[in-house]
Amino acid sequence: MLKSLVQQDPRIPRHVAIVMDGNGRWAKRRFMPRIFGHKHGVDALVRTVQACADRGIEYLTVFAFSSENWKRPNDEVSGLMSLVLVAVSKYLTKLEKEGVRIRIVGDRNAVSERVRSAWQQAENATAHNTRITLSVAFNYGGRWDIVQACRRALALGLRPEELDEARLNQFMALSHAPDPDLFIRTGGEMRISNFLLWQAAYSELVFTDCLWPEFGEAELDAALRSYASRERRFGGVPDAQPQALQA
Ligand code: FPP
Numbered sequence: 001m002l003k004s005l006v007q008q009d010p011r012i013p014r015h016v017a018i019v020m021d022g023n024g025r026w027a028k029r030r031f032m033p034r035i036f037g038h039k040h041g042v043d044a045l046v047r048t049v050q051a052c053a054d055r056g057i058e059y060l061t062v063f064a065f066s067s068e069n070w071k072r073p074n075d076e077v078s079g080l081m082s083l084v085l086v087a088v089s090k091y092l093t094k095l096e097k098e099g100v101r102i103r104i105v106g107d108r109n110a111v112s113e114r115v116r117s118a119w120q121q122a123e124n125a126t127a128h129n130t131r132i133t134l135s136v137a138f139n140y141g142g143r144w145d146i147v148q149a150c151r152r153a154l155a156l157g158l159r160p161e162e163l164d165e166a167r168l169n170q171f172m173a174l175s176h177a178p179d180p181d182l183f184i185r186t187g188g189e190m191r192i193s194n195f196l197l198w199q200a201a202y203s204e205l206v207f208t209d210c211l212w213p214e215f216g217e218a219e220l221d222a223a224l225r226s227y228a229s230r231e232r233r234f235g236g237v238p239d240a241q242p243q244a245l246q247a
Pocket residue numbers: 020021022023024025026034038039041042045063064065066069083084087136187212
């Protein structure tokens with residue numbers, strides 16, 4: 001049966017977004033450098049993609065490197081950049097075989113040619129896949145995204161009256177995905193940290209103390225249970241009949 005004809009269970013989110021926080025603390029507790037935590041964070045990410053796909057989640061978007069992460073010590077920034085190359089060479093074949101389509105969202109201009117081409121390789125090798133779309137936000141910021149979308153709209157010469165929410169959304173970095181239904185942040189902090197500011201307007205938020213390298217099926221299922229218990233109203237009220245537009 002065509003995927004689009006399969007009835008989607010509304011208790012399962014179509015799109016999950018995750019701020020993968022807590023790698024540094026996880027490493028520190030083991031008297032290891034922060035990059036050790038990020039390495040284990042990649043393994044947690046691969047586990048989570050698999051678990052999401054198994055549960056029928058169609059889109060997973062993760063915050064891997066924010067526009068603000070350049071402020072970190074040089075060795076951590078260069079370690080994270082090298083990790084991209086390691087992660088692509090270690091996991092790309094596996095993810096491709098499992099039906100994962102990889103998309104990179106963020107400002108590619110500031111990253112090195114080697115990192116850019118590793119991301120390009122990951123996107124090209126998985127472009128035909130349809131089981132789950134993994135969007136990796138890298139050198140991404142929610143404010144950057146809104147500004148770049150406005151700039152692209154202006155560059156096309158759109159008139160102010162031609163721009164509405166749906167049109168602007170076409171220029172946003174995640175225009176290939178529906179808005180995230182569920183937004184998870186690990187690591188115990190309760191903030192959005194400039195991730196998906198536009199797209200998360202009506203996302204259900206789940207914050208967990210679990211540090212990202214320890215995130216797995218049990219934590220994902222706990223977040224999904226919480227999501228399934230929420231009443232989503234999108235600004236309306238329960239059981240309201242849609243009002244006819246007044247002339
Ligand atoms: C936040 O934890 C995590 C990051 C800034 C990086 C997240 C990156 C990964 C999980 C690796 C994914 C990489 C690729 C190549 C896909 P933190 O360092 O702020 O942790 P802390 O709050 O404990 O200090």
